[in-house]
Structure formats: C-alpha cells, structure tokens
Amino acid sequence: MANIAFVAQEGNTTTIIDRTFGMFDTVINQPHGSLALVFLIGVIFGGIIQYTRVDKFEKIAGFAMLKDTIVPKMLFLAVGLTSIGLYFMIKSGGAHYHIKPIILQGLIIGGVIFGASMAILGKCPGTGPISVAEGRIDVLVGAIGGLFGGLVFTLYYEDFFKPLMGESLGKLTLLDFFEGHEELTVLIFGIVVTIISILIPTVELCDEKEGCE
Amino acid sequence: MTNRLPWWVGGILMSGLLLLAFSIYGANRPIGASTYVPYFAGIIFDLDPEKYVYLKEIEPHGAWEGVMLLGALFGGFVTSVFITKSFRFSLIPTAWKRHKNGSVVSRLIWSFIAGFFMIIGARLAGGCTSGHFMSGMSQLAISSMVFGTVVMISLLVTGRFFYNTKDK
Secondary structure, three states: OOOEEEEEOOHHHEEEEEEEHHHHHHHHOOOOOOOHHHHHHHHHHHHHHHOOOOOOHHHHHHHOOOOHHHHHHHHHHHHHHHHHHHHHHHOOEEEEOOOOEEEHHHHHHHHHHHHHHHHHHHOEEEHHHHHOOOOOOHHHHHHHHHHHHHHHHHHOOOHHHHHHOOOOOOOOHHHOOOOOOOHHHHHHHHHHHHHHHHOOOOOOOOOHHHOOO | OOOOOHHHHHHHHHHHHHHHHHHHOOOOOOOOOOOHHHHHHHHHHHOOOOHHHHHHHHHHHHHHHHHHHHHHHHHHHHHHHOOOOOOOOOOOOOHEEEEEEOHHHHHHHHHHHHHHHHHHHHHHHOOHHHHHHHHHOOEEEHHHHHHHHHHHHHHHHHHHHOOOOOOO
C-alpha cells in the first residue's frame, strides 16, 4: 500500500508509465501467449483491417445506409470459416471454447446503443484505432469520447450498469440444442454462413479521395 | 484506385488470425477489442483498480487487449503508409459530406457522442464486433447471435434515419 501512495504522489505521468509497464507484466504472467505474440496478433489484425480498407467510414456507415456490403461479407466469411476450423481444433484438443454469457438485458440494450453508435461513427472499437493510425482526426475525437464512456461505465458500474445488464442465463451455444449432432450442426452453420457471405450482393459506397472501381 | 485486398481475402486472413488466437499454441483465447477502452480509461484518469470493481474484473482481458491494440495501431500505421498509401490527416469523411452535412464541427461532435455511447453499449453487452460478432459467433454462442441480430437492426434503422440516403 505504501508503494501505491508513493506512486500517486509523483503525479499522473509517472503513474501512466508505471501502469503501462504493469500492463506488459500482466500479459507476460498470463497463459495467453507471449508479449511479442499478442503484439504480433495486433499487428496482423491492424494490417488486415487497413489493407482491406474496412476501417473507412464509407464501409460501416455505408452498410448502415445499405450502400456498401463489404463489411458484412467479410465478417460472415470469417465467421463461417472459423466456426468449422475452430470446432475441429477443439475436438483435437488444440483449442477451447470461451463462451460469453447470455445477459439478455445487457445484450439487447447494449446492442441497440452499440449499433446506433456504429452507424454514426462509422467504426467499431476494432476498426476505430486503425483509422486513428492512418490520420483520421474525427475518429480520434470519437476515441476520446470512448475513453469517457469507459470512465463513466467504470464509475457507475455497480450502482447503475450492472443492475441494468440483468442476470446471466448461462453460456449456451447452438450445439447445446442439437446434442448428439454437434458435427453436423457446426458444418451446416459454417457452410450456411459462408454461403450467405458469398450471396450478399456486392455494392460499394465510393470515396472519391481514394478512387472508385 | 487505392491498393487493397478484396473482401474474401480479408475474410480468409481474419479467420486464420482468429484461429491462431484461439489455438493453445497461440493465445488460447478469443480476440476482443472493446475491453481495452475502460482499461485505458482507468490508466489515463488514474483510477485505483483496488477501488473499482469493474477495473478489477477486466484487468486480465484489458491488459491483453491493450497490448494487442498497440500492435494494431502499429500494423495499421505501417500498412497505411507503405502498402495502401492511404495515410492522410482528415477531419470529415467524404460520405459524411455527401449524406449528412459539410460541417466539421457537426462531424466532430457526433463522433465524440457516438464514441462515448459505443463503449457504453459494448460494455453492457460484454463485447463488440470482434469479441461477439467474430469470435462469439464462430463459437456458435447464443449470446453473440442475440447481440449480432440486435446490432444489425439498430445499425440499419439508424443509418436509414440519421443520413440522407438519397443519392445527390
């Protein structure tokens, strides 16, 4: 405790640096990949999003206006392929499921707020930072808004947000409804989602600044 | 025309990355991209993690995503400068001018508001496009399918009413 009090006295800058190193330590001490690997996963993530240009405003806001379908096509394809690959990886012991709980109120209220915000900002929390990295000042302002959102959520979590989220109904997956037919369920799901990604008609909202096809 | 990858190449690569993250030889966990925001807010606003239950809850995920985010910023920057050559400073997107208005102030205010609520929404639901839509649906999770459906509807309804969608 004495240590924490000492750090606080030195001012915010030192605290930020200390806590950033604390972040590295937390990752190093976790069984979830080395620091370098986690960083590398980020580099590839950022590279894919940048190289496909799905971080552009025209992509997500364009989809909200039904004038651009690149984002849903790419998302559905990634989900379709991953669902099949992941199932067989888990079956062979190479991975585990990490299911998020069904907190129904949180999912619905959060989903409505999230969807509306995504349409207006034209980014999601994964693509936003990539836009900032390529020089989009408006998205940087959105990210600062996000930090304040994170602050408010943390401050009022126990009093307001946690009760609003409601109780968890458990961590169900589609497989729980088709016991005994897991393999078939995964294959049908994966193939159907992949086919959907191909069948969604390709339309694009063009940005003259980057040229159009 | 900017140099870029087609959507199907992006989808295949993203699937490979998700599987690498899930693999016990990789990170043995899903990719997520919204927990880092309250995690960084805790650091920047100097909130004591011992005092705030939420910060304590998200500590392991927040740190992991925080490091991944640093990588993503680096990867995005390098790709935008050297590969797609799309790096430039800008205040207002082309389509915002065409379908909303030409005001930079309006864009910045809406960005701030949308950024604020986006994180509240994601944290209420326990995930975002990465954690729920990509990682969650790949695990056939019911929670993620509920979230994905609600987000899709809300996104399309907002897009329909917020923007002037008639082509000028």
